[in-house]
Amino acid sequence: MFITSIVTEQCIVVKVNHETSARSTSSPLWRRAIAEFLGTGLLVTVVVGSGIAAQQLSPDDVGLQLLENSLATALGLTVLILIFQPVSGAHFNPVVTLADRLLGTRHRPTEITAYLVAQIAGGIGGAVLANLMFDAPTTIATTDRFSAGHLLGDVVATAGLVLLIFALARTGRSALVAPAVGAYIGAAYWFTSSTSFANQAVTIGRIFTDTFAGISAALRARELDPSTDVTVVVADEYPNFSICGIPYYFTGEVQPWQSLAHRTAADLEATGMSLRLNTFATDIDVAGRRLTVRTPDGRTEDIGYDELIVGTGALPSHAGIAGLDQLTPVDGVHVIHSMGDTFALDHDLTARQPQSAIIVGAGYVGLEMAEAFITRDMTVTQLQRGPEVLSTLDPELGTLVHDELTTHGVEVVTGTTVTGIEKTPAGLTVTGTRAGQPFTQTTDLVLVVVGVRPNTELLERAGARLGAGRAVVVDEHMRTGLPHVWAAGDGIITHHRLLGQTYLPLGTTSHKQGRIAGENALGGNRAFQGSVGTQVVKVFDLVAARTGLRDHEAIAAGYTPSTIAAAADDHKRYYPGAHPIHFRITGNTRDGRLLGAQLVGRRGTEVAKRVDTYATALYAGLTIEQITELDLSYTPPLGSPWDAVQVATQAWEAQNRLAATPA
Numbered sequence: 001m002f003i004t005s006i007v008t009e010q011c012i013v014v015k016v017n018h019e020t021s022a023r024s025t026s027s028p029l030w031r032r033a034i035a036e037f038l039g040t041g042l043l044v045t046v047v048v049g050s051g052i053a054a055q056q057l058s059p060d061d062v063g064l065q066l067l068e069n070s071l072a073t074a075l076g077l078t079v080l081i082l083i084f085q086p087v088s089g090a091h092f093n094p095v096v097t098l099a100d101r102l103l104g105t106r107h108r109p110t111e112i113t114a115y116l117v118a119q120i121a122g123g124i125g126g127a128v129l130a131n132l133m134f135d136a137p138t139t140i141a142t143t144d145r146f147s148a149g150h151l152l153g154d155v156v157a158t159a160g161l162v163l164l165i166f167a168l169a170r171t172g173r174s175a176l177v178a179p180a181v182g183a184y185i186g187a188a189y190w191f192t193s194s195t196s197f198a199n200q201a202v203t204i205g206r207i208f209t210d211t212f213a214g215i216s217a218a219l220r221a222r223e224l225d226p227s228t229d230v231t232v233v234v235a236d237e238y239p240n241f242s243i244c245g246i247p248y249y250f251t252g253e254v255q256p257w258q259s260l261a262h263r264t265a266a267d268l269e270a271t272g273m274s275l276r277l278n279t280f281a282t283d284i285d286v287a288g289r290r291l292t293v294r295t296p297d298g299r300t301e302d303i304g305y306d307e308l309i310v311g312t313g314a315l316p317s318h319a320g321i322a323g324l325d326q327l328t329p330v331d332g333v334h335v336i337h338s339m340g341d342t343f344a345l346d347h348d349l350t351a352r353q354p355q356s357a358i359i360v361g362a363g364y365v366g367l368e369m370a371e372a373f374i375t376r377d378m379t380v381t382q383l384q385r386g387p388e389v390l391s392t393l394d395p396e397l398g399t400l401v402h403d404e405l406t407t408h409g410v411e412v413v414t415g416t417t418v419t420g421i422e423k424t425p426a427g428l429t430v431t432g433t434r435a436g437q438p439f440t441q442t443t444d445l446v447l448v449v450v451g452v453r454p455n456t457e458l459l460e461r462a463g464a465r466l467g468a469g470r471a472v473v474v475d476e477h478m479r480t481g482l483p484h485v486w487a488a489g490d491g492i493i494t495h496h497r498l499l500g501q502t503y504l505p506l507g508t509t510s511h512k513q514g515r516i517a518g519e520n521a522l523g524g525n526r527a528f529q530g531s532v533g534t535q536v537v538k539v540f541d542l543v544a545a546r547t548g549l550r551d552h553e554a555i556a557a558g559y560t561p562s563t564i565a566a567a568a569d570d571h572k573r574y575y576p577g578a579h580p581i582h583f584r585i586t587g588n589t590r591d592g593r594l595l596g597a598q599l600v601g602r603r604g605t606e607v608a609k610r611v612d613t614y615a616t617a618l619y620a621g622l623t624i625e626q627i628t629e630l631d632l633s634y635t636p637p638l639g640s641p642w643d644a645v646q647v648a649t650q651a652w653e654a655q656n657r658l659a660a661t662p663a
Helices: 018-024 029-057 062-088 094-102 109-133 148-170 174-192 211-224 243-250 265-270 339-351 364-375 395-407 457-462 507-521 551-556 607-620 624-628 644-660
Strands: 204-209 229-234 274-276 280-285 290-294 300-304 307-311 314-316 356-360 379-383 411-413 416-424 427-434 437-443 445-448 452-454 485-487 494-496 500-502 535-539 542-548 561-569 580-588 594-602
Touching (some): 029 062, 029 109, 211 265, 243 339, 243 364, 280 307, 280 457, 307 507, 364 379, 364 395, 364 535, 395 535, 395 542, 395 580, 427 445, 457 485, 485 507, 542 607, 551 561, 551 580, 551 594, 561 644, 580 644, 594 607, 607 644, 624 644
Parallel strands (some): 204 229, 229 274, 307 485, 356 445, 379 411
Antiparallel strands (some): 280 290, 290 300, 314 452, 416 427, 494 500, 535 542, 542 594, 561 580, 580 594
């Protein structure tokens, strides 16, 4: 695909001497206007067409593309000047017409107007014709090359050309105008491509994307260099939607579904990037720098790139559940991982109006969807394989979440492994084991949310190496090890500040990784500073959060941890509305360094922001004692002189000091 900027791009600037201009005025104005229209149109056709042809002839060498484009431009311009100079003066550009008037040729306002209209119309027509010749879509862009650097290049190129022609006119060497101007323009194309319609950017970045990482990379690339030609290949037609917000669409708190868009397609295209929606990437030719895609009409197309950023994300895990591959949303069995999944579930809820649901899995999305189904007056059963819901927390805190679910009418069944789902005359039957005994329950609708697995097929087939969690291995700069191929998001390993390489897919991490990949693909050297696994979820009126490591994770990583439980009010008790926050703090007994924190409290107790304090401490490598010394804000309605965060760390210090005291 080739995008041509028509209106704001500078075309070719040509100026002839006064003697020739004076002679050309002997022709009728209509003939001169037609000559300018034809000459400008043919010139732009040559410029744009040769640029597109150069991309096809030399897809892997941008320098050679520019050389081929510049030679064709110089030759075409020379020929066109020789043809049209006797008729109209061969201006072919509004700048030259105005410069000709300023340098002394007495054009009447009607003549100038006729020339300008003819040149603009010819330029547009020539660009459209060239794109039609090569079956390439034409768009009018106003931002692709608008930057101080490009503006300066255009001004310098134009001024240089006007001075060249003025010198030729003053010295009476009008016979040299055509070859001199042709050579000048060709050289300008070659050295700067500053006046080139065809080569609007030297760097062509192709981004195959999941929502977070790919769009972040594209936005960063366009932010750093607005001339960068960025094409984003998206498998569906929803390029930047909040998957994390889907449960709140089903609760009715977010309406309509379009509100889930971080940015609309129009917003993204307004930044200058090109979107290829409903386009599926199938293969990467690493050596040839070509991305093979399947277009919406089923055709196969190769797209060349200078740098490729892959953000294919993750896929829903099926956890070995029999029947899940055969049953679909039409049968009432759902996953919830994309906008397509969202529409399928929404249709099922509206069309069949199921009265009961089983949710397999009690992680973040499963808990949020339990609340959504309850708000729709459905009977909800939540099945969890582990001993308690929300397995990212210690069971002591998971119990608080369990109680919140039960209070709001969710039947929670823990210690249950689901092995199959079957469609029966009575409904959907879920089977498995619980405490070693068979488990069976029938329902109207089943939602399976048992985690994700990295979507690595594209990169793995291209030769990328897999690591933790069978995710693609990248370094801190998001390099895959394949030349000119970068990756970010839920399909790659996570660099963790406490664990090293692991797999921990999070939206916040994907955004950061994508931004880094977009910057480095343009020649940057930014490194991802690492995750600490900060997470938070709202479950009805309760908020649960964690960051860093739990006790067993710290032991596995080689630390010597100690974990304590604590509770503290969110603000001074004498001020109305105080609620306790329950903590579990994990620290390293060898050096007192904070290793992790878990929090559960009522909504409004600022659990999310308090876990961020611990996350900041983890990032900085603070000890638990140093957290106690932090200067945190205080006013009775919002906190205490010792914030709840510090009350918990003081409890860790006290308990471990006591443990270290000889009996």
